Amino acid sequence: MIAAETFVDEARSRGFAWYTGVPCSYLTPFINHVLQADRLRYLSAANEGDAVAISAGVTLGGGRAVTMLQNSGLGNAVSPLTSLTWTFRLPQLLIVTWRGEPGNPDEPQHELMGRITPQMLETMDVPWADFPSDDAAVGPALDTAVAHMDRTGRPYALVMHKGTVAPYTLRDGVRPPAAPGGAPAPEAAGAPAGALPTRREALQRVIDRTPEGSTVVLASTGYCGRELYALADRPNQLYMVGSMGCVALLALGLALARPDVHVVALDGDGAALMRMGAFATLGTYGPPNLTHLLLDNGAHESTGGQATVSPNVSFAGVAAACGYPVALEGDDPGLVDALLDAPAADGPRFARLRIGTGTPKDLPRPTVTPPEVARRLMSHLAGRVAEPSAAEPGR
Numbered sequence: 567m568i569a570a571e572t573f574v575d576e577a578r579s580r581g582f583a584w585y586t587g588v589p590c591s592y593l594t595p596f597i598n599h600v601l602q603a604d605r606l607r608y609l610s611a612a613n614e615g616d617a618v619a620i621s622a623g624v625t626l627g628g629g630r631a632v633t634m635l636q637n638s639g640l641g642n643a644v645s646p647l648t649s650l651t652w653t654f655r656l657p658q659l660l661i662v663t664w665r666g667e668p669g670n671p672d673e674p675q676h677e678l679m680g681r682i683t684p685q686m687l688e689t690m691d692v693p694w695a696d697f698p699s700d701d702a703a704v705g706p707a708l709d710t711a712v713a714h715m716d717r718t719g720r721p722y723a724l725v726m727h728k729g730t731v732a733p734y735t736l737r738d739g740v741r742p743p744a745a746p747g748g749a750p751a752p753e754a755a756g757a758p759a760g761a762l763p764t765r766r767e768a769l770q771r772v773i774d775r776t777p778e779g780s781t782v783v784l785a786s787t788g789y790c791g792r793e794l795y796a797l798a799d800r801p802n803q804l805y806m807v808g809s810m811g812c813v814a815l816l817a818l819g820l821a822l823a824r825p826d827v828h829v830v831a832l833d834g835d836g837a838a839l840m841r842m843g844a845f846a847t848l849g850t851y852g853p854p855n856l857t858h859l860l861l862d863n864g865a866h867e868s869t870g871g872q873a874t875v876s877p878n879v880s881f882a883g884v885a886a887a888c889g890y891p892v893a894l895e896g897d898d899p900g901l902v903d904a905l906l907d908a909p910a911a912d913g914p915r916f917a918r919l920r921i922g923t924g925t926p927k928d929l930p931r932p933t934v935t936p937p938e939v940a941r942r943l944m945s946h947l948a949g950r951v952a953e954p955s956a957a958e959p960g961r
Contacts (some may be wrong), residue, residue: 568701570599570734574606576704577632580712582659583607584624586617587634588840589869592663592726595734597634597872602737610875612839613811614639618646621658634661637683637725638676638808642840647690647721655719659711661697662687663726670728674936675787675808687723694723699730736871762922763899768861769794769832771902776830778802782820782943785832786813788868789925790861794832795932801946804939805932811841814858818848821856821914824947828855830906835862835876842884849889852914858885859905860918867923881918890916897921 573596585600586609587593600608611617614635621631635643640662651658666672666680679686687694693714698707711722769790776783783803785791791805806813817831838844838860848858860881866872882895891911894901895918905917932939 567699567729567732568704569732570596571603572701573698573704573731574599574603576708577659578606580708581630582632584621584629584631585609585634586611586620586631587661588612588614588617588636588639589866589872590634590636590663590665591869592636592665592728592730593634593661594869594872595731596661598734598736601872610872612842612875614642615644615646618643618658619650622646622651622654622656625656625658626654630659632659632661633721636663637665637686638679640679640683640686644690647692651721652691657715657719658721659708659715660692660694660721660723661726662694662723664728667727673807683725687725692721692723694725697724697726697730699727762863762897762920764924765789765793765861765863765921766797766926767899768859768902768919768921769797771899772830772832772859772906773798773800775903775906776802776828778946781828781830782824782947783830783832784813784817784820786810786834786837788834788837789929790832790834792929792931793926796926796930799932799934801942804943805936807936811837811839811844813837814844814848815841817856817858818844818852818914821853822851825853825855827947828857830857830859833858833860835860835864835881836866836874838881839874839876839879845884845888845890848914849885852890854910854913856914857905858890858914858916859902860916861921862918863921863923865923867925871923882916885916885918890914892916894918895920 584607588611589597600606609620611620617633617635621633624631664683666676668681672680695707698704707724714722772783778800781802785794785805787806787808787810794803795805813833814831817829821829862876864874864876866874882893885893891913892908892915894905897920901917901919905915908915
Protein backbone atom coordinates (compact mmCIF):
# COMPACT_ATOMS: atom_id res chain seq x y z
CA MET A 567 0.00 0.00 0.00
CA ILE A 568 1.23 3.50 -0.81
CA ALA A 569 0.27 6.97 0.32
CA ALA A 570 -1.59 9.01 -2.29
CA GLU A 571 0.94 11.82 -2.06
CA THR A 572 3.77 9.45 -2.95
CA PHE A 573 2.28 8.80 -6.37
CA VAL A 574 1.08 12.37 -6.90
CA ASP A 575 4.47 13.88 -6.05
CA GLU A 576 6.30 11.49 -8.35
CA ALA A 577 3.79 12.18 -11.12
CA ARG A 578 4.08 15.94 -10.64
CA SER A 579 7.87 15.72 -11.01
CA ARG A 580 7.20 14.18 -14.44
CA GLY A 581 4.83 16.94 -15.51
CA PHE A 582 1.42 15.53 -14.53
CA ALA A 583 -0.51 18.50 -13.13
CA TRP A 584 -4.01 17.79 -14.46
CA TYR A 585 -6.41 15.13 -13.20
CA THR A 586 -9.94 14.29 -14.27
CA GLY A 587 -12.31 11.36 -13.95
CA VAL A 588 -15.30 9.81 -12.25
CA PRO A 589 -15.02 8.58 -8.63
CA CYS A 590 -14.70 4.94 -7.61
CA SER A 591 -14.35 3.72 -4.03
CA TYR A 592 -10.88 2.33 -4.87
CA LEU A 593 -9.88 5.83 -6.05
CA THR A 594 -11.33 7.72 -3.09
CA PRO A 595 -8.06 8.46 -1.22
CA PHE A 596 -6.31 9.29 -4.47
CA ILE A 597 -8.96 11.76 -5.65
CA ASN A 598 -9.30 13.26 -2.16
CA HIS A 599 -5.59 14.05 -2.11
CA VAL A 600 -5.54 15.54 -5.60
CA LEU A 601 -8.56 17.74 -4.78
CA GLN A 602 -6.64 19.29 -1.89
CA ALA A 603 -3.12 19.38 -3.32
CA ASP A 604 -1.39 22.61 -4.30
CA ARG A 605 -0.55 23.23 -7.95
CA LEU A 606 -2.80 20.43 -9.18
CA ARG A 607 -6.18 20.71 -10.90
CA TYR A 608 -8.96 18.12 -10.70
CA LEU A 609 -11.98 18.33 -13.01
CA SER A 610 -15.02 16.27 -12.06
CA ALA A 611 -16.18 14.72 -15.34
CA ALA A 612 -19.77 13.71 -16.03
CA ASN A 613 -18.66 10.40 -17.52
CA GLU A 614 -15.47 8.54 -18.30
CA GLY A 615 -15.51 9.32 -22.01
CA ASP A 616 -15.73 13.02 -21.20
CA ALA A 617 -12.73 12.63 -18.89
CA VAL A 618 -10.66 11.05 -21.67
CA ALA A 619 -11.55 13.93 -23.98
CA ILE A 620 -10.64 16.52 -21.32
CA SER A 621 -7.23 14.93 -20.85
CA ALA A 622 -6.71 14.84 -24.61
CA GLY A 623 -7.33 18.58 -24.65
CA VAL A 624 -4.74 19.10 -21.91
CA THR A 625 -2.25 17.12 -24.00
CA LEU A 626 -3.10 19.23 -27.04
CA GLY A 627 -2.25 22.29 -24.96
CA GLY A 628 1.15 20.93 -23.99
CA GLY A 629 0.32 19.48 -20.58
CA ARG A 630 0.27 16.01 -19.07
CA ALA A 631 -2.98 14.60 -17.67
CA VAL A 632 -4.16 11.65 -15.61
CA THR A 633 -7.61 10.17 -16.25
CA MET A 634 -9.09 8.17 -13.37
CA LEU A 635 -11.96 5.75 -13.87
CA GLN A 636 -13.55 2.55 -12.65
CA ASN A 637 -13.19 -0.31 -15.10
CA SER A 638 -16.96 -0.36 -15.59
CA GLY A 639 -16.49 3.06 -17.17
CA LEU A 640 -14.26 1.67 -19.90
CA GLY A 641 -17.43 1.19 -21.92
CA ASN A 642 -18.09 4.93 -21.80
CA ALA A 643 -14.48 5.61 -22.77
CA VAL A 644 -14.22 3.26 -25.76
CA SER A 645 -15.09 5.83 -28.41
CA PRO A 646 -12.64 8.58 -27.38
CA LEU A 647 -9.92 6.03 -26.62
CA THR A 648 -10.23 4.45 -30.06
CA SER A 649 -11.15 7.44 -32.22
CA LEU A 650 -9.66 10.47 -30.45
CA THR A 651 -6.56 9.67 -28.45
CA TRP A 652 -5.45 6.85 -30.78
CA THR A 653 -6.20 8.73 -34.01
CA PHE A 654 -4.69 12.07 -33.03
CA ARG A 655 -1.88 10.60 -30.91
CA LEU A 656 -2.82 12.49 -27.77
CA PRO A 657 -1.40 10.43 -24.90
CA GLN A 658 -2.61 10.38 -21.31
CA LEU A 659 -2.09 8.25 -18.24
CA LEU A 660 -5.12 6.15 -17.33
CA ILE A 661 -5.66 4.88 -13.81
CA VAL A 662 -8.28 2.15 -14.09
CA THR A 663 -9.61 0.40 -11.00
CA TRP A 664 -10.05 -3.36 -11.26
CA ARG A 665 -13.48 -3.95 -9.75
CA GLY A 666 -14.57 -7.57 -10.02
CA GLU A 667 -11.01 -8.81 -10.36
CA PRO A 668 -11.08 -12.62 -10.57
CA GLY A 669 -10.45 -14.08 -7.13
CA ASN A 670 -11.50 -10.85 -5.40
CA PRO A 671 -15.27 -11.04 -4.61
CA ASP A 672 -17.20 -7.93 -5.57
CA GLU A 673 -20.67 -6.69 -6.48
CA PRO A 674 -22.55 -8.54 -9.27
CA GLN A 675 -22.42 -5.60 -11.68
CA HIS A 676 -18.62 -5.84 -11.75
CA GLU A 677 -18.32 -9.56 -12.49
CA LEU A 678 -18.17 -9.52 -16.28
CA MET A 679 -16.08 -6.37 -16.68
CA GLY A 680 -13.75 -7.69 -14.01
CA ARG A 681 -13.07 -10.75 -16.15
CA ILE A 682 -12.50 -8.82 -19.37
CA THR A 683 -10.70 -5.66 -18.20
CA PRO A 684 -7.23 -6.71 -19.46
CA GLN A 685 -8.65 -7.80 -22.81
CA MET A 686 -10.62 -4.53 -23.10
CA LEU A 687 -7.48 -2.48 -22.70
CA GLU A 688 -5.44 -4.68 -25.00
CA THR A 689 -8.14 -4.66 -27.68
CA MET A 690 -8.04 -0.86 -27.63
CA ASP A 691 -4.24 -0.97 -28.01
CA VAL A 692 -3.71 0.44 -24.50
CA PRO A 693 -0.78 -1.30 -22.78
CA TRP A 694 -1.17 -1.65 -19.04
CA ALA A 695 0.58 -2.63 -15.83
CA ASP A 696 -0.43 -2.99 -12.20
CA PHE A 697 -0.70 0.25 -10.27
CA PRO A 698 2.33 0.32 -7.93
CA SER A 699 1.64 -0.98 -4.45
CA ASP A 700 4.90 0.06 -2.77
CA ASP A 701 6.83 3.33 -2.78
CA ALA A 702 9.88 1.98 -4.60
CA ALA A 703 7.78 0.93 -7.58
CA VAL A 704 6.09 4.28 -8.20
CA GLY A 705 8.90 6.02 -10.05
CA PRO A 706 9.73 3.12 -12.38
CA ALA A 707 6.03 2.60 -13.17
CA LEU A 708 5.66 6.24 -14.15
CA ASP A 709 8.87 6.18 -16.16
CA THR A 710 7.57 3.21 -18.16
CA ALA A 711 4.26 4.98 -18.77
CA VAL A 712 5.89 8.25 -19.83
CA ALA A 713 8.33 6.46 -22.14
CA HIS A 714 5.44 4.73 -23.92
CA MET A 715 3.40 7.94 -24.15
CA ASP A 716 6.35 9.91 -25.55
CA ARG A 717 7.37 7.18 -27.97
CA THR A 718 3.94 6.32 -29.38
CA GLY A 719 1.76 9.35 -28.66
CA ARG A 720 -0.86 7.07 -27.14
CA PRO A 721 -2.32 6.29 -23.68
CA TYR A 722 -0.90 3.95 -21.07
CA ALA A 723 -2.91 2.42 -18.20
CA LEU A 724 -2.11 1.56 -14.61
CA VAL A 725 -4.69 -0.88 -13.25
CA MET A 726 -5.40 -0.33 -9.56
CA HIS A 727 -6.22 -3.24 -7.24
CA LYS A 728 -8.34 -2.91 -4.13
CA GLY A 729 -6.56 -1.40 -1.14
CA THR A 730 -3.57 -0.11 -3.11
CA VAL A 731 -3.72 3.45 -1.73
CA ALA A 732 -4.00 4.35 1.95
CA PRO A 733 -7.08 6.35 3.08
CA TYR A 734 -7.00 10.13 2.76
CA THR A 735 -9.64 12.38 4.30
CA LEU A 736 -11.51 14.96 2.25
CA ARG A 737 -12.06 18.26 4.05
CA ASP A 738 -15.58 19.65 4.23
CA GLY A 739 -16.37 22.31 1.66
CA VAL A 740 -14.08 21.10 -1.12
CA ARG A 741 -16.20 21.51 -4.23
CA PRO A 742 -15.92 22.67 -7.84
CA PRO A 743 -16.02 26.43 -8.48
CA ALA A 744 -19.37 28.11 -9.00
CA ALA A 745 -20.26 28.85 -12.59
CA PRO A 746 -20.46 32.57 -13.41
CA GLY A 747 -24.14 33.46 -13.25
CA GLY A 748 -25.05 29.88 -12.36
CA ALA A 749 -27.59 28.62 -9.88
CA PRO A 750 -26.69 29.08 -6.20
CA ALA A 751 -25.29 26.21 -4.20
CA PRO A 752 -27.87 24.29 -2.13
CA GLU A 753 -26.83 26.11 1.06
CA ALA A 754 -28.00 29.40 -0.50
CA ALA A 755 -31.20 28.07 -2.01
CA GLY A 756 -33.53 28.79 0.87
CA ALA A 757 -32.29 26.44 3.58
CA PRO A 758 -28.97 26.00 5.38
CA ALA A 759 -27.19 22.72 4.65
CA GLY A 760 -28.27 21.16 7.92
CA ALA A 761 -31.93 21.91 7.22
CA LEU A 762 -32.09 20.21 3.83
CA PRO A 763 -34.32 17.15 3.75
CA THR A 764 -32.67 13.76 4.00
CA ARG A 765 -32.72 11.10 1.33
CA ARG A 766 -34.68 8.91 3.73
CA GLU A 767 -37.37 11.55 4.16
CA ALA A 768 -37.74 11.95 0.41
CA LEU A 769 -37.84 8.19 -0.18
CA GLN A 770 -40.45 7.66 2.50
CA ARG A 771 -42.68 10.19 0.77
CA VAL A 772 -42.17 8.31 -2.50
CA ILE A 773 -43.14 5.02 -0.83
CA ASP A 774 -46.25 6.60 0.70
CA ARG A 775 -47.45 7.74 -2.74
CA THR A 776 -46.52 4.77 -4.94
CA PRO A 777 -49.01 1.96 -4.28
CA GLU A 778 -47.84 -1.48 -5.31
CA GLY A 779 -50.86 -2.17 -7.47
CA SER A 780 -50.44 0.76 -9.86
CA THR A 781 -46.88 2.06 -9.57
CA VAL A 782 -43.33 0.91 -10.28
CA VAL A 783 -40.33 2.60 -8.65
CA LEU A 784 -36.86 2.30 -10.21
CA ALA A 785 -34.03 3.56 -7.99
CA SER A 786 -30.64 4.75 -9.22
CA THR A 787 -27.39 3.01 -8.36
CA GLY A 788 -25.61 3.70 -5.08
CA TYR A 789 -27.20 4.69 -1.79
CA CYS A 790 -30.55 5.61 -3.35
CA GLY A 791 -31.47 2.01 -4.14
CA ARG A 792 -29.96 0.67 -0.93
CA GLU A 793 -31.85 3.12 1.26
CA LEU A 794 -35.11 2.49 -0.58
CA TYR A 795 -34.61 -1.25 0.02
CA ALA A 796 -33.88 -0.62 3.71
CA LEU A 797 -37.08 1.39 4.10
CA ALA A 798 -39.38 -1.03 2.29
CA ASP A 799 -38.53 -3.91 -0.02
CA ARG A 800 -41.60 -4.12 -2.27
CA PRO A 801 -42.27 -6.19 -5.40
CA ASN A 802 -42.91 -3.04 -7.43
CA GLN A 803 -39.37 -1.75 -6.87
CA LEU A 804 -36.09 -2.27 -8.70
CA TYR A 805 -32.69 -1.29 -7.33
CA MET A 806 -30.24 -0.34 -10.07
CA VAL A 807 -26.66 -1.56 -9.68
CA GLY A 808 -24.03 -0.24 -12.07
CA SER A 809 -25.31 1.30 -15.31
CA MET A 810 -24.85 4.77 -13.81
CA GLY A 811 -27.10 7.35 -15.44
CA CYS A 812 -29.42 4.80 -17.09
CA VAL A 813 -32.32 4.68 -14.64
CA ALA A 814 -34.44 7.33 -16.40
CA LEU A 815 -33.95 5.63 -19.76
CA LEU A 816 -34.88 2.26 -18.26
CA ALA A 817 -38.00 3.93 -16.86
CA LEU A 818 -38.82 5.42 -20.27
CA GLY A 819 -38.82 2.02 -21.95
CA LEU A 820 -40.96 0.50 -19.21
CA ALA A 821 -43.43 3.40 -19.20
CA LEU A 822 -43.89 3.18 -22.96
CA ALA A 823 -44.35 -0.59 -22.84
CA ARG A 824 -46.79 -0.42 -19.93
CA PRO A 825 -48.96 2.72 -20.23
CA ASP A 826 -51.25 1.27 -17.53
CA VAL A 827 -48.56 1.63 -14.86
CA HIS A 828 -47.18 4.81 -13.30
CA VAL A 829 -43.39 4.52 -13.52
CA VAL A 830 -41.26 6.58 -11.12
CA ALA A 831 -37.52 6.96 -11.79
CA LEU A 832 -35.43 8.00 -8.77
CA ASP A 833 -32.27 9.63 -10.09
CA GLY A 834 -29.15 11.16 -8.54
CA ASP A 835 -27.16 14.24 -9.47
CA GLY A 836 -23.97 12.41 -10.44
CA ALA A 837 -25.95 9.90 -12.49
CA ALA A 838 -28.05 12.57 -14.20
CA LEU A 839 -24.96 14.58 -15.09
CA MET A 840 -23.37 11.50 -16.61
CA ARG A 841 -26.09 11.14 -19.24
CA MET A 842 -27.77 14.51 -19.60
CA GLY A 843 -28.76 13.63 -23.15
CA ALA A 844 -31.41 11.46 -21.52
CA PHE A 845 -33.36 14.62 -20.67
CA ALA A 846 -33.83 15.36 -24.38
CA THR A 847 -34.88 11.79 -25.08
CA LEU A 848 -37.40 11.73 -22.23
CA GLY A 849 -38.68 15.20 -23.11
CA THR A 850 -39.40 14.03 -26.64
CA TYR A 851 -40.72 10.52 -26.10
CA GLY A 852 -41.74 10.43 -22.45
CA PRO A 853 -45.38 9.46 -21.82
CA PRO A 854 -47.70 10.91 -19.15
CA ASN A 855 -47.25 7.84 -16.93
CA LEU A 856 -43.56 8.64 -16.33
CA THR A 857 -42.28 10.64 -13.37
CA HIS A 858 -38.60 11.56 -13.02
CA LEU A 859 -37.47 12.60 -9.52
CA LEU A 860 -33.86 13.67 -9.02
CA LEU A 861 -32.51 13.63 -5.45
CA ASP A 862 -29.55 16.01 -5.51
CA ASN A 863 -27.10 16.06 -2.60
CA GLY A 864 -24.29 17.62 -4.64
CA ALA A 865 -21.95 14.69 -4.05
CA HIS A 866 -20.78 11.27 -5.20
CA GLU A 867 -21.60 10.09 -1.68
CA SER A 868 -21.13 6.34 -2.09
CA THR A 869 -17.52 6.83 -3.24
CA GLY A 870 -16.37 9.20 -0.51
CA GLY A 871 -18.40 12.37 -0.90
CA GLN A 872 -16.55 14.11 -3.74
CA ALA A 873 -18.57 17.10 -4.94
CA THR A 874 -20.43 17.07 -8.23
CA VAL A 875 -21.03 20.18 -10.33
CA SER A 876 -24.79 19.99 -9.73
CA PRO A 877 -25.00 23.26 -7.73
CA ASN A 878 -24.21 25.05 -10.99
CA VAL A 879 -27.03 23.36 -12.90
CA SER A 880 -30.74 24.12 -13.05
CA PHE A 881 -31.98 20.61 -13.80
CA ALA A 882 -35.55 21.89 -13.98
CA GLY A 883 -34.41 24.41 -16.56
CA VAL A 884 -32.77 21.63 -18.56
CA ALA A 885 -35.89 19.47 -18.30
CA ALA A 886 -38.18 22.30 -19.37
CA ALA A 887 -35.92 23.17 -22.31
CA CYS A 888 -35.97 19.50 -23.36
CA GLY A 889 -39.77 19.32 -23.44
CA TYR A 890 -40.92 18.07 -20.01
CA PRO A 891 -44.31 19.75 -19.48
CA VAL A 892 -43.78 19.78 -15.70
CA ALA A 893 -40.34 20.73 -14.34
CA LEU A 894 -39.86 21.72 -10.69
CA GLU A 895 -36.96 22.16 -8.30
CA GLY A 896 -36.41 23.22 -4.73
CA ASP A 897 -35.43 22.05 -1.25
CA ASP A 898 -38.85 21.58 0.35
CA PRO A 899 -39.68 17.87 0.80
CA GLY A 900 -43.28 18.74 -0.07
CA LEU A 901 -41.99 18.93 -3.64
CA VAL A 902 -42.17 15.12 -3.73
CA ASP A 903 -45.85 15.22 -2.79
CA ALA A 904 -46.58 17.96 -5.31
CA LEU A 905 -44.89 15.99 -8.07
CA LEU A 906 -46.47 12.61 -7.37
CA ASP A 907 -49.92 13.99 -6.55
CA ALA A 908 -50.07 16.31 -9.58
CA PRO A 909 -52.53 15.50 -12.36
CA ALA A 910 -51.07 13.66 -15.33
CA ALA A 911 -49.50 16.02 -17.85
CA ASP A 912 -49.03 15.70 -21.60
CA GLY A 913 -45.71 14.01 -21.06
CA PRO A 914 -43.32 13.18 -18.22
CA ARG A 915 -43.11 15.08 -14.95
CA PHE A 916 -39.79 16.12 -13.42
CA ALA A 917 -38.59 17.51 -10.11
CA ARG A 918 -35.17 18.04 -8.62
CA LEU A 919 -35.16 18.00 -4.81
CA ARG A 920 -32.02 19.25 -3.10
CA ILE A 921 -31.21 17.00 -0.16
CA GLY A 922 -28.47 16.92 2.43
CA THR A 923 -25.59 14.48 2.48
CA GLY A 924 -25.49 11.69 5.02
CA THR A 925 -26.45 8.05 5.05
CA PRO A 926 -27.78 5.87 7.86
CA LYS A 927 -25.11 3.86 9.63
CA ASP A 928 -24.86 0.18 8.61
CA LEU A 929 -27.07 0.68 5.56
CA PRO A 930 -27.78 -2.83 4.24
CA ARG A 931 -27.35 -4.01 0.69
CA PRO A 932 -30.28 -5.79 -0.93
CA THR A 933 -30.21 -9.51 -0.21
CA VAL A 934 -32.20 -10.18 -3.37
CA THR A 935 -29.92 -10.44 -6.40
CA PRO A 936 -30.37 -8.23 -9.48
CA PRO A 937 -31.85 -11.10 -11.57
CA GLU A 938 -34.23 -11.90 -8.70
CA VAL A 939 -35.33 -8.27 -8.44
CA ALA A 940 -35.97 -8.10 -12.19
CA ARG A 941 -37.90 -11.39 -12.26
CA ARG A 942 -39.93 -10.36 -9.23
CA LEU A 943 -40.88 -7.07 -10.84
CA MET A 944 -41.75 -8.75 -14.14
CA SER A 945 -43.91 -11.26 -12.31
CA HIS A 946 -45.58 -8.45 -10.39
CA LEU A 947 -46.34 -6.62 -13.63
CA ALA A 948 -47.59 -9.81 -15.25
CA GLY A 949 -50.18 -10.00 -12.48
CA ARG A 950 -51.74 -6.84 -13.86
CA VAL A 951 -53.79 -6.97 -17.03
CA ALA A 952 -51.80 -4.73 -19.33
CA GLU A 953 -53.77 -2.41 -21.55
CA PRO A 954 -53.01 -2.68 -25.27
CA SER A 955 -50.07 -0.37 -25.83
CA ALA A 956 -51.08 2.75 -27.66
CA ALA A 957 -47.74 4.38 -27.02
CA GLU A 958 -46.23 6.00 -30.06
CA PRO A 959 -42.59 7.01 -30.57
CA GLY A 960 -43.46 10.58 -29.70
CA ARG A 961 -46.34 12.77 -28.69
